[in-house]
Amino acid sequence: xxxxxxxxxxxxxxxxxxxxxxxxxxxxxxxxxxxxxxxxxxxxxxxxxxxxxxxxxxxxxxxxxxxxxxxxxxxxxxxxxxxxxxxxxxxxxxxxxxxxxxxxxxxxxxxxxxxxxxx
Amino acid sequence: xxxxxxxxxxxxxxxxxxxxxxxxxxxxxxxxxxxxxxxxxxxxxxxxxxxxxxxxxxxxxxxxxxxxxxxxxxxxxxxxxxxxxxxxxxxxxxxxxxxxxxxxxxxxxx
Numbered sequence: 001x002x003x004x005x006x007x008x009x010x011x012x013x014x015x016x017x018x019x020x021x022x023x024x025x026x027x028x029x030x031x032x033x034x035x036x037x038x039x040x041x042x043x044x045x046x047x048x049x050x051x052x053x054x055x056x057x058x059x060x061x062x063x064x065x066x067x068x069x070x071x072x073x074x075x076x077x078x079x080x081x082x083x084x085x086x087x088x089x090x091x092x093x094x095x096x097x098x099x100x101x102x103x104x105x106x107x108x109x110x111x112x113x114x115x116x117x118x119x
Numbered sequence: 120x121x122x123x124x125x126x127x128x129x130x131x132x133x134x135x136x137x138x139x140x141x142x143x144x145x146x147x148x149x150x151x152x153x154x155x156x157x158x159x160x161x162x163x164x165x166x167x168x169x170x171x172x173x174x175x176x177x178x179x180x181x182x183x184x185x186x187x188x189x190x191x192x193x194x195x196x197x198x199x200x201x202x203x204x205x206x207x208x209x210x211x212x213x214x215x216x217x218x219x220x221x222x223x224x225x226x227x228x229x
Contacts (some may be wrong), residue, residue, distance in 0.1 A: 032217065042123075042219030043163065056214045064226050090161055097215070103169050105151035105215040110162040 002026065002086070004111030006092050008101045012117045018080035025094030032069055033108060034077050034093040043091055050097065051076060082118045089113040121146040123210050125220035133228050140197040142208030145189070149210040152184055153217065154193045157205045166193065191196050198227045
């Protein structure tokens with residue numbers, strides 16, 4: 001079974017530029033997550049999609065970050081304009097979210113991440 | 120703000136010893152708990168999940184959950200140098216999204 005795919009793996013940009021990241025989840029996984037992981041910290045959820053609808057985007061800095069998941073499969077995360085503090089690894093994850101689990105969470109599987117450096 | 124707290128370490132144990140990693144969480148509504156391992160420069164990979172109070176064993180790993188104390192732990196028996204990594208504890212929020220701790224860095228000394 002193929003895992004979560006992300007591209008690019010690395011990106012270096014200057015502040016105020018824009019950047020986009022792409023994610024393709026595991027086939028059949030309904031839920032897709034974007035996380036930001038700053039060096040030395042745990043991943044922080046930016047946005048959660050179920051199929052093509054947004055479930056939680058409460059921690060997404062909406063003045064500069066946007067994300068979409070057209071057709072309920074792959075997703076893009078965009079930053080415009082980038083700031084120095086956006087330097088981080090952006091992780092995409094997906095989960096199956098089976099019916100009938102009594103509300104218990106399914107495992108999230110992570111992609112390799114995109115390491116963003118903002119100069 | 121939901122929080123998950125971990126001792127950032129580093130935690131050093133000799134090869135063959137038991138490593139004990141601890142985590143507390145703030146949201147009493149959290150129902151599912153996960154331990155992920157993250158090697159340097161890599162993405163998190165699942166070690167174990169636990170939903171019910173008590174212990175859950177999988178090979179050399181044992182997860183322990185105490186919902187009354189809002190406490191989760193991971194024991195690694197017969198620690199190996201390949202276990203050297205950062206261990207992330209996560210608890211679910213209302214939408215079954217995950218809140219992660221900052222991770223505990225474990226070093227197993229040969």
